[in-house]
Amino acid sequence: MQLSPQWIREFVAIPADDKRLAEDLTAAGIAVESINGSGENAVFEMEIGTNRPDAMNHYGVAREASAIYDVALKPIDAKLPDARGNADFAIEIAEPDLCPRFTARVLRSIRIKPSPERVARRLGLLDQRPINNAVDATNYTLWEMGKPTHAFDLDLLEGGKIVVRRAQEGETLKTLDGIERNLTPEDLVVADARRPVALAGIMGGFDTMITEKTRNILIESAWWDPATIRKGSRRYGLHTDASHRFERGADFESTVLSCDRVAELILESGGGELQGGVIDVVAKRLDLAPIALRVSEVHRILGASLDAREIYRILSKLGFDVMPERGGDADFTVRIPSWRLDVEREIDLIEEIARLYGYDKFANTLPAFAGAVIERPDAQRDAKLRSSLLGLGYNEAVSLTFISHEDAEQFSDSPVIELANPISEEASIMRTSMVPGMLNMLAYNLNRGIDNVRLFEAGQVFQAVDRGASELRQISLGATGSATPPSWNQPSRPISFFDLKGDVENLLRAFECNALCYDAHTSECYHPGRSARAVMDGVCVAQFGQIHPDVAAKRKLRQDVFIGEFYLDRLYQHGLRSVRYEALPRYPAVERDFSFIFSDSVIFEKIQQAVGALGLRELRSFVPVEIFRGGNVPAGKYSILLRATFQSGERTLREDEVADWSAKIVKALNTLGGSQRA
Amino acid sequence: MAYTVPKLKDFSPTALDKASEKLAAALAKEAAEVQTESDWKSFRDRWMARKNGVLTLVNDLWLKAAPKENKRDIGQRVNQIKQQVEQTVDNRLAHVQGAASASRLSAERLDVTLPGNRRPLGAEHPVIKTMNEIVSVFRNLGYSIAEGPVIETDYYNFEALNFPPNHPARDTQDTLFVATQESKPLRDRLLLRTHTSPVQIRTMEKMKPPLRIVVPGKVHRNDPLDASHSPMFHQIEGLAVDTNITLGDLKGTLDHAMKALFGSSVKTSFRPSFFPFTEPSAELLVSCFICGGSGKRDLEPCRPCKQTGWIEILGCGMVDPNVFEFVKGNGYDPRKISGFAFGMGVDRLAILKYGVDDIQLFFQGDVRFLEQFV
């Protein structure tokens, strides 16, 4: 919103230049964001809070300045000629709650023409396009004192009366912007005897507007119920200078003055005469209840000992009527000026006192606190995973939380949360999976020639449940390129499934569990042969592996991409592993290697289980050392070198017992269908 | 002619002195000839080998052969000889190794100016990092972390924060609404929270005063992504409620926090503002930590503070009594308690702190960007 400091100064003698004025207004909560131009062309770019419609005009800001600088505020008065005859125009208010007051004046024999230079120039300064002297008079008054008004061509109003009522089903109104609108009984309209002629408080009607042919004018200055105006304005997407003020609450007591001011301006430039006196229909009074103010409450909230005299001085300067009370709870009874509909409670007065006194004048203090910091239950697990991921070389990433319908279908079966007013079609669903976002980020890098990428993102996925929404926390991983960074002294090798699995194992190792196993039952977006689920105590806590080639092709990923997902709601059913020290071995370990050929159908897990089932207490580890396919190994089979490590915590092992255990292992592996190689 | 250990006939001290001298001279002479590691090995073996080493022979030929009355004297002498031999052998080894390593180490020399093999470290995301820093400042002041859902109801996001239905202040929030909610009462309709403030209400419903929380989290607005806007960003909300919290406490707490975040030399200033859920409401400004408050940087206008020397950091205020009314039953009687709240945009702070010129960089996962924050 723009205001002219020169115009403001018309009402108050401000002992400061424009720059200083801007600073002082801003410090009092009437924010001047910037000053454009200088001298009489200077314009303040204002940012006025929605609670201060009274300051959205020059007189209102002048009032603030008069309080800030403690200088007198000149009243606005309209000098009108003597009226002829009676106004003879009926105003009927059918909805007194929605239109408690309707003020009007009748002007005759007006010449419609361009506004005088002074008016046109001022409107121009505020980027308001001058139209004609009648319309400009209403606009000028709006910017001068903040009260919207409207001018009708009196001769186009039928039946010699105005009715404020709800629209009837089937009625239409062509508004000033030329759009024909179908009205409903929700709409409040200004009607003549026959039809609606204005959308109350929002926009006038096209058919009754002021034109060059207009000779006689009806000026309307009403007070409208803010909620009704706001609903109407939203219903029609019509946000006007008038609706902006009415929906925030206009000055109930300014209807007559504004009406007179518009009449004065029109008569000044368009000649003509005033017919009759002001028509002022008050269907219902708007009474602002006085507020009891306690000095102790001011101190309780502000924490400073402002004395009663200072409080009295500040509020009086702002136009509040402050009456000291003797006895009783309150120290003052404060009557609220009609332009301050936002002030309804004691706390509102306290804010007025604080802002005029100056926030920076209150001393900084630190409150004492007896409570304790309560830790979030997931905090330690979150921190552990995050630091491990960073240590494993994954960069922390954040992606947007929206995905497309298509991605939602491809990456999850969850019922979706759809947005009513999405930013775009591609961003219309709240993500049900972290994978599309991760793939997008990997693709973003690959498309820019960055081949080595490792990312993780911790976030939440969303799904519809019953009539509400659920949010589940997940971590996604993404990796592509080489397993080790390119170096001049060692060859690089591409990331494989087992690199990713190693990272997953490292991450899951932090958690307490009875059994952790891996199987290949992954969802469809994964490569069916190169992906796995991590199943902890029977529950899938993670999925990971290479992305399905079809998915990769569709996203034009030009190299192998690996993805992982951790389901924290399930993983966090497990606590972090508590570490218990185990005595270091005092006796030497003995290693034995076994070279076997197995059929491909014998997976490593089976070998592990078969050997595990022997229950050899001194068998400390049993790991694959080498796996080989092809060459002299027949198709459908593989050769594997396995290494057993035996150790006892109590004694040095004897040759014969190690031989005995080795024989048992060989027998178990033979039973699995393996054949030992020489 | 190499030294050999003689058999002794005369075990008198004089004869023994003479024999010992001869041995010592031979030891010194042979030691001087040891130049390489293999020289040293034969030297060691000649003198110390268990079989036929010089020491063994001395033991056999001198000590064992000695008459009983001389044993004591000879035993001492043999011990001395043993120590002498061992020390000489050790010294020669040190000498030989020093010499050998000089040449070997020279051959093993690397070009240490070549780059190392770096195992990559992951980088913290600048927004999350900034968020954690802010949270930790408030943790040290006794604030606990609270959280709440991203998909909120109208009640928590608006109504209970004193945004009545149809209030114009709702327009400032550019809300993203969840589809197909029309059949529900307004307060139950779902939307994407536009601020982290709903967690104020959710926490006060669960916990009685006194209360101190910070709420980090994601929020959404209907703003298409461009260099300076994002439909998703991060906020940290703060709330302190107690029997005697004042505007001065709000100012003091935030002044302390800003100094902890931006350095002890920053100044703070508060100016009136409007938020439906606080009253009085304020905007906190800190003296520009980029230009030091001068408005100029290297004689150029300072852009982050628009040359004003001040940067708007956050909105704050005393909790509006209307907000407490919604949770009055849980001990929040506005006549007895008071509180303050504040909320700041983390992404914007990260932008200021790191001089990032495009908010989109935060959400693209571009490793060239992310790796700068390692």
Ligand SMILES: [Zn+2]
């Ligand atoms: Zn600056």
